[in-house]
Amino acid sequence: MTPFFRKFRVLFSTQFALMTEYRAEIVIWMLSGTLSLVMMLVWMGQAAAAPGGQIRGFSAGDFASYFLATWFVGQLLVVWVAWELDFEVRQGTLSPKLLRPMDPMWGHYSGHVAEKIVRFPIMLVLVSLFAWLAGARFSLDWRVYLAVLGLVMLGFTVRFLWEYSLGLLAFWTESSTSFQEVVWLVYAALGGLFAPLAFYPQWVQDIAVWTPFPYMLGLPAGLIAGKATLEQAGQGALVLIGWLAVFVVVRLWVWRVGLKKYGAVGA
């Protein structure tokens, strides 16, 4: 196992150096994912106009807390590996990576984790600023943030694996990134980017509880905003671990089948 960790550490430190070079871009990427901020403003407006100043028990301040937390968690769950795989398969730059004594997945994974670490401090500054402007309040219980960290790490890995599997469809089709966008829509809807899950019709909620989406995005956001309990976090973690096992197998299977299909460009 030790040689593996040594390789991973080297990959990680090169990726970290790379990502710190891109810090200005990272700020722009962060600001371009505005959907939860837009939804926050609209819901705040709705709550202010509603009789009693509340919608389903959410005041304007509650909406600010929830959606800022969603934005924060969503930023930590950003995965762009499908685009990279699409590029590598089509341009043939995947070929040299296949010669390395390690699954190319680890290079992408370490790159994503390194980017998150660069992103984190910038994000804290922006979230604090927005929270102050919008009047959001976050949980003060430190255990909540441990639970959030655990859920986000699990959720990120689950998302990484499904995006990787989708990206590998580039072996068969040139539209793999479009599939990625459609799956993103489901993730955004059931994850709670448009509204907290409790705002959806009952039948949607009944379907959503079987998917990984609410536990990776809506649940950690609810915890931060003080709208979810630690017990729910434990249950969510179990569901995510189940999905993690599923996607590990799916990813490996698509990779093995796809590789047989791969003919390098120019061959």
Add this chain to the structure above:
Amino acid sequence: MTRYLRLIRIFTGATISAQLEYRANFLGAVLASLGEVGVALLGIAVLFGQPGTVSVGGYSFHQALLVVGFFMLTEGFISVFVQPNMSKIAEAVRTGSMDFTLLKPIDAQFNVSTRNLNVLRVTDILIGLGLIVYAASFLTVTVGGVGVAAVMYLSALVIVYCIWLALSTTAFWFVKTQNMSELFNGVFGAGRFPVTAFPIPVRAFLTFVVPIAFITTVPAQALTGGLSPLLALASPLVAAVLFVGSRLFWKRAVGSYTSASS
């Protein structure tokens, strides 16, 4: 003038025949369009799905749907006409192939703005038009309203083009501008909702700083006859000012262009 119209015809023919070589991408484009409209519709569906909610920012469901329609139409306009051209400016500056554009005996801004089309994303335009017609069938729309809305929307398209041109023109100094368009898309996402749905400071920002309000809300208001005369006058004015401004900016950028390498 006829020369430029003829050029547009030649450019269109060339770009369409190039794209038909990649017909398989059509599936991807359709999926992307469906994703785009899905986001917009889900947003308002959840808002109006709450018990007791009959309006968002003073807009009824069908009026809000009208705004979504204009959003999709604009999204389609950008994907089909604007982005395919503007994204190539940065590339041309970086590699130095802008030289060839500037050497041609036609206006360079005209050339970079009309050379390419992405016909595959025409589905966005169709979806947008469909939504507008569907939503309007539930509302009282007068012939005058349609006329005013057409003028307002034409101004909106000019505004969109000018913002994109100005952002892409910064490529002459900054080289990488793909991120600029990302940022525009991020702010433009607010155009899915009527501007009145936002808190007042944000509303002012979306009207005066980045004129998103003129792009989707104002045409929708014009169609249903709820447009204030002040905004009706402001929209073409903003478009004209931006058009002249972006033209001057482009001229200045081209003036400082020194080609790639040495």
